[in-house]
Amino acid sequence: MSLAADSPAHSSSSDDFAAFLDEELETASGTxxxxxxxxxxxxxxxxxxxxxxEENEDQGEEDGGSKDNSDSSRIKxxxxxxxxxxxxxxxxxxxxEHAETSxxxxxxxxxxxxGVMGGMCIRCGQLVDNESGVSFGYxxxxxxxxxxEVARLRExxxxxxxxxxxxxxVLDLDHTLLNSTRLxxxxxxxxxxxxxxxxxxxxxLFRLDRIYMMTKLRPFVHDFLKEASDLFEMxxxxxxxxxxALEMAKLLDPGDVYFHSxxxxxxxxxxxxxxGLDIVLGQESAVLILDxxxxxxxxxxxxxxxxxxxHFFASSCKQFGFDSKSLSQSKADESEDSGxxxxxxxxxxxxxxxxxxQKRKDNMLDRDVREVLKGVRKEVLEGCKIVFSRVFPTKxxxxxxxxxxxxEQLGATCSTEVDEFVTHVVSxxxxxxxxxxxxxxxxxxxxxxxxxxxxxxxxKQPEENFPVSTTNSK
Numbered sequence: 001m002s003l004a005a006d007s008p009a010h011s012s013s014s015d016d017f018a019a020f021l022d023e024e025l026e027t028a029s030g031t032x033x034x035x036x037x038x039x040x041x042x043x044x045x046x047x048x049x050x051x052x053x054e055e056n057e058d059q060g061e062e063d064g065g066s067k068d069n070s071d072s073s074r075i076k077x078x079x080x081x082x083x084x085x086x087x088x089x090x091x092x093x094x095x096x097e098h099a100e101t102s103x104x105x106x107x108x109x110x111x112x113x114x115g116v117m118g119g120m121c122i123r124c125g126q127l128v129d130n131e132s133g134v135s136f137g138y139x140x141x142x143x144x145x146x147x148x149e150v151a152r153l154r155e156x157x158x159x160x161x162x163x164x165x166x167x168x169x170v171l172d173l174d175h176t177l178l179n180s181t182r183l184x185x186x187x188x189x190x191x192x193x194x195x196x197x198x199x200x201x202x203x204x205l206f207r208l209d210r211i212y213m214m215t216k217l218r219p220f221v222h223d224f225l226k227e228a229s230d231l232f233e234m235x236x237x238x239x240x241x242x243x244x245a246l247e248m249a250k251l252l253d254p255g256d257v258y259f260h261s262x263x264x265x266x267x268x269x270x271x272x273x274x275x276g277l278d279i280v281l282g283q284e285s286a287v288l289i290l291d292x293x294x295x296x297x298x299x300x301x302x303x304x305x306x307x308x309x310x311h312f313f314a315s316s317c318k319q320f321g322f323d324s325k326s327l328s329q330s331k332a333d334e335s336e337d338s339g340x341x342x343x344x345x346x347x348x349x350x351x352x353x354x355x356x357x358q359k360r361k362d363n364m365l366d367r368d369v370r371e372v373l374k375g376v377r378k379e380v381l382e383g384c385k386i387v388f389s390r391v392f393p394t395k396x397x398x399x400x401x402x403x404x405x406x407x408e409q410l411g412a413t414c415s416t417e418v419d420e421f422v423t424h425v426v427s428x429x430x431x432x433x434x435x436x437x438x439x440x441x442x443x444x445x446x447x448x449x450x451x452x453x454x455x456x457x458x459x460k461q462p463e464e465n466f467p468v469s470t471t472n473s474k
Contacts, residue, residue, distance in 0.1 A: 114149035118142045134278055138242075138268045139261050150281065158283045161233060162364050165356050168282035169232035169348070172291035172307070173240065173248050177341075180215040180248075181313035183207070189329045190314060200333065206251055211244060215251060216312040219334045224341040225258050231352045233282070235262040237275055237289075239296065242267060274298055285368040288351065290344060302370040305347065308340045308456040340456065347458050351376055378411035380454055385413045389427035389434035391448055407451050426451065430468040 111124040121128050133146040204217040238245050242265040249263050275296045292309045311317045314326040354372045392401050425438035425445050438445045450466035
């Protein structure tokens with residue numbers, strides 16, 4: 001049974017993951033195959049011994065009999081007698097059938113059932129009712145792997161990947177690599193998209209009538225994928241349905257160079273409304289995630305690089321409650337050179353470089369990309385001490401707020417009270433007591449978006465670009 005040949009997004013490329021899995025499962029069956037070979041060898045030896053005894057007995061009769069030949073004859077009679085005691089005239093055939101049955105039984109008994117497909121063990125073929133393990137239907141329909149087998153495959157693949165100086169990268173689709181809208185949601189201001197397109201959009205905007213969608217690829221996405229593929233083995237992981245996911249994969253990777261069968265959709269997740277690395281065949285210590293939504297990665301936030309959302313269509317802005325015009329309505333787009341994907345690519349390259357730094361003395365298998373990510377992120381606002389003013393709801397525990405946690409992750413120190421070491425007051429109102437103190441002490445007063453922008457751009461942003469209005473001051 002070939003997993004690679006039946007993979008839903010099969011490629012003949014030598015690094016096709018489905019082919020790798022196929023090879024690994026074949027390797028995993030080596031133990032039972034060796035056992036079967038040993039049993040067959042024992043049977044062969046018994047047959048050889050019986051044949052030699054018959055020849056020696058015939059020779060002994062010709063020579064008048066000898067002590068050795070007599071012993072051989074006695075051994076042979078003992079063997080035959082054992083089967084003759086059963087009273088079965090076809091004892092030899094029964095013996096062989098019994099041996100054959102024993103081989104199958106031993107093989108089945110020894111099988112650990114590393115994976116199940118359609119209710120049958122992919123190693124020994126036995127029917128298996130157990131539904132334990134993890135489903136990997138995106139690699140092959142109805143494929144389920146035991147937890148031990150998943151761990152073995154991850155360890156094996158990690159060693160191979162590290163030898164090629166690669167890590168894993170899990171990529172969200174919507175608002176991260178692209179933006180889609182239903183054809184029925186295209187606004188009047190966006191009708192030009194159905195007509196003659198500007199040159200800038202001809203290679204990145206797609207009307208997909210078969211699924212009633214229009215999709216815009218994020219600027220720089222093809223360059224991003226090409227360069228990232230040299231550093232990472234990449235997955236697509238979307239909360240969209242599989243038909244949609246495969247359509248988007250074709251737009252992003254028309255030559256099936258980057259993803260192969262590694263396209264994970266909503267139905268593949270093991271937990272509703274959540275994404276998880278349990279269905280990614282990569283060690284968590286070597287996985288980075290790009291996604292615009294943090295909450296769906298509840299168990300893997302340390303692996304996550306949060307992306308600024310890409311809102312090309314008006315329906316996208318409306319979905320997230322933005323009153324401003326979308327990029328399509330403004331007939332504009334993100335920058336190729338300084339947009340979100342170009343920015344995060346530089347960060348990924350830096351993390352990759354630190355992880356594989358030859359000067360490090362530790363074992364590469366013991367390294368954790370999450371620790372590298374944490375260290376790089378802490379450099380963004382290192383040296384800043386922040387106090388928040390009128391940003392959090394009344395009686396809300398400040399340290400639990402997303403902005404507080406984000407600032408600390410970026411290396412800043414957060415406090416509820418001002419002192420001489422404070423560098424920034426983050427406020428929604430320049431008229432608050434803390435804001436006025438900051439201005440008097442020549443400290444920075446910035447809007448909360450200053451923290452968010454620094455987070456998305458991986459660099460402390462100019463404070464003057466995030467002024468705070470006094471409109472709401474009392």
